[in-house]
Amino acid sequence: MTSIILLSVFGIINLFLGFLKSNKILLPAVIIFLAIVFGVNFLDWNNPQSHFNNMLTIDNFAVAFSAVMVLSLALILPFSRSYINSGNPHLAEFYSILMFSLVGAIMMVSYENIIMLFLGIEILSIAMYVMAGSHKKELRSNEAALKYLLMGSFATGILLFGFALIYGASGSFNIAEIASFSSNTTATDLLPMMEIGVLLVLVGICFKIGAAPFHFWTPDVYEGTPTLFTTYMSTVVKTAGIAAFYKLVWAVFPGLNEFWYPTLVAITVLTLVIGNIGAAIQTSFKRMMAYSSIAHAGYLLIALTSFNDYSENAVLFYALSYTVATVAAFGVLKLVSDQREGETYEMFNGLGRTNPLLAFAMTVAMCSLASIPLTGGFFAKFFIFGSAIEAGAVWLVVVAILMSAVSIYYYFRVVMAMYMKEPVGEKVAVDGFAAFMLIFLSIFTFIMGIFPGWFNNWL
C-alpha cells in the first residue's frame, strides 16, 4: 500500500522537478525514487493486510510481483540517455507517466475487488496509450497510439461488460464472494450469465496480455512505439497482466474450472504457435521481439492452466527472468538503432567486432529467452514445464518444446548476425550507465541460471 502512495507522490514531485529544465537530474532522481519504493514495498513482506473496505489486499504475491515490476522500470530507465542528451522537453512527464502507470500495475496484482482490477488496468493502459504516441512527430508512433487506443478501448469495453455480467450473476464485485458463488453453481439458474461474463473477461484480459487470437495489435503497436516504452510494455504490462490473470482464474473462478479450462488451453496453444511462428518470419528485430513477447505470454499461460504448488513460483521466476532478458535485448536495440538506421537484423551485423559488450549482453539475453542453460531463462522454462508435467499436461509441454525449438531459430539469427557477419557501421557509442546496466543484467541472468534456488521459493 505504501508503495502505491509513494509512487503517486514521487510522480508528482517529479513533475515539479521538470520545471527546473535540467534533464540531467531527472534520471538519478527517478532511480532513487524507485529504489525507495522497491525497499518500502518489502516492508509488507509476510505482513498481509487489506485496505479500502477490503478492495486491495497486500500479500506476498502482491509484494513479489510489485517488486519485479518496480525493478523492471528501474532497469529500463538507464537506457533513456538519448532523451536526456537531445534535451527532450517532456522527459519529466514521461517519467511521471511511467511511475503513475506502475500504480495501476500494482493495483492489478493486489486487487481484492474486480472494480480495482478494472481501475488498475485502465490506469496502466491509458498511460500506455500516451507513451505509445509520445514521439508526436513520428508517423509510426502516432499510428501505434491510435491503434492501441482503439483496440484497447474496445477490449476494455468487453472486459467491463464481462464484469457487469459477473456482478449481475453473483451480486458482488468481491472476489471471495464471486468465488463462493461460482463454486456453488447448482443452486442457481444464473449460471449462463456467469459463464458469458467469464468468457468476456477472458477475452478482455487476453487482449491486454497479447495472447492469441487477440494479439493482432501487438506487433504494430510494439513496432511503432518508441523502443524505451516498448520495453516497458513487454515487461511490466505483461507481468501485471499475467499476475492479474493468474489471480483471476484461480481466486475468482475455481468453481467454473471445467468451463474455462478448455478455452484457456486452446488460447495457450494458439499463443505459443502463433507467437513463435510469427516471430520466425519477421525481418525486423523489433517486430520479432513483439511476437516473442506473445510467445512468452504463451509459456506463462501454461503455468496458469496447470495450477498447483509450483505454478505461482514458476510464474514469478519466469516473469523476472523474462524481464531481465527483455530489458537487455531492447536496451541494446535502442542503443544500436539510435545510431544505425532501421530495426532489422542486418543492423546488428558485426556488432561482435565493433561493440563486444553490446554483442555479449545481447547474446546472453537471447540465450535466456531461448532457454539455454546457464541463463535464467532455462530454469524459468524448467519450472513452468515442471508445473505442467506435475499437472499431467505432458502434451502441452511437447507443444511448448516444439515451439521452443522454433524460437532458437529467430533468437540466434541476431547472434549470428553479430558474430558471423561483416560489420556494417562504426562502433556504437554507449554511455557508462547503460554499459553498467547491461553488465548488471547479464550477470543477473547468469545468477538466475546458476543459483535458481535463490529465486524460486518466495511464494
Added chain:
Amino acid sequence: MLTALLLFWPALAGLLVLLMKGEAAKKTAFGAAVIEFLIAVYAAVSFEPNAATQFEINQPWIQNAGISFHIGMDGISLLLVLLTAFLVPLIILSSFKHTYNNAGTFYALILFMQMGMIGSFVALDAFVFYFFWEVALIPIYFICGIWGGERRVPVTFKFFIYTIFGSLFMLVGFVYLYFQTPGTHTSDISAFYNLALSPENQSWVFWFIFLAFAIKMPVFPFHTWQPDTYTEAPTPGTMLLSGIMLKMGIYGVIRWLLPVVPAGVAQWADVVLVLAIIGIIYGAIIAIRQNDLKRLTAFSSISHVGLIAAGLFTLNMQGLQGAMIQMLSHGINVVGMFFLIDIIFRRTGTREIKALGGITQYAKFFTIAFMILLLGTVALPLTNGFVGEFLLLSGVFQYNYIMGAVAGLTIILGSVYLFRMFQRVMFGEANTTTAKFTDLTASELAVLIPLIILVFWIGLHPNTFLNISEPAVQNLLSIIKR
C-alpha cells in the same frame, strides 16, 4: 574433490585464456589442457578398480526442488574423462600451425567446451547432466559459426537447432521422471534407477530421451546435420565434435537411458538395432562415393557409430564393453584422420581425392602415420579398431545372428572406402598440387605419436582400459536386468 577440479579447471583456465591474444593464448590453453590431462591420469591411477562411484561430490544445488550438484566417476565415466583430457591438448596442439582471429576467444571456447563435456560425463543428477550437456553445445556453436568454412552460417544453424530440438525432448523426459520419484521429488540418478515405471510409460519416455542421444551420435535417420557440420567446422571443431562430443550421446544412452527405462529399451531395442545397422551400411556406402576427404571421414564416422549404437542395445557384456573400448578407439582414430586431412589441406589447398595422388613419394613419415591410423579405422588385428569391432560384432551376433552378419559388412565396406581413398591420395603419379609435399614437422609428430602409441596400446593390451570399465558395466547390466 578431484572430480570438481577436473570439471572446473578448464573453465578457470578458459577465463584466463579469454583475456589473452595470439600465441600466448594458444600456449596457455595447451598448458592448461596438459595439466587437465595430468589430473585425469592421477585420477585414473588412484581409481580403485571396482564398480563403486568414486571421487563423489554431493552438494545441494536447488534445495527446495531436490536437485543437487552430484558428480562422481565410476569406470565408465573415468574412461571418457580420460579420453577427453587426452584428446583436448592434442586438438589444441594440432591447431598450432593455424592463426585464428581472436585466438583468445577461440581457445577459451575449446576449454569451456571441455568443461561441458567432462561435466556431462561425471554428472550423477539428471539436471546437472542436462545442464552440462547444453553447456558443451554453446562453445561449439560459436567455434563452427565464427571460424568455419564458407557455408558455416546455415550449416551451424541447422546443427544447433537440430541438437537443441532433441535435447529439449530429453528435458521433458527428465522432468517427467523427476515427478515420478517418490516423496519430495529428486533428480538424483539413484532415484531414477529405482523408478520402475509401467512399461507403457517407459515406452514413450524412451523415445523422448533417446531422441537427444540419437541426434548427438548420430544414429540414422537423425544424422543429416552431421556431414555438413563436420565439413564446414574448423578442424579443431570437427575433432571436438567427432572425437568427444558424439561420445556424449553414447555415454548418455549407457548412463541415462538403459538403466532408467529398461522396459522401454526392451520394447524398442530391435527398432534401434535395425536403425543402427542401416546406419552402418548406409554410412559406408555413401562414404565410398565421396570425393571430399572430410565428408568421407564424416560418413565413415556414421558407420562406425552405428556399430557402437548397435552394441549398446544388445545389452550384453561384449556389446557394452565393446562400445566402451570402441569409443576410445574411434575418438583416437577419427581425431588422427581429421588431423591428417588437415595437413593435406594445408599443404595442397584441397581436400578433393581426385586432385591428389603420389604423396608417398615425398612424405615417408606422413605415409606411415596415415597407414597406421587407417588400419586402426579398418580394424586390422593388433590395432585398436579390431578389439572394439570384434567385441561389438560378437555382441550383436549373440543378440541376433542375422543382424550380426549384416553388421559385419562394416569391416568389408570400411576397407573398401578407406583403401580406395588411400590409394588415390597416396599412391600413383604426383601432380602439381601434391608435388613437393613436405613431410611431417616436429609439432605434427607430437600430435600423431601419442595417437599412434594408443592405437597399438589398445590393440595389443586392451585390458588396461577394459578393466577400468568392466566392474561398472557389470553393475550397470545387473541394474538393467533386475
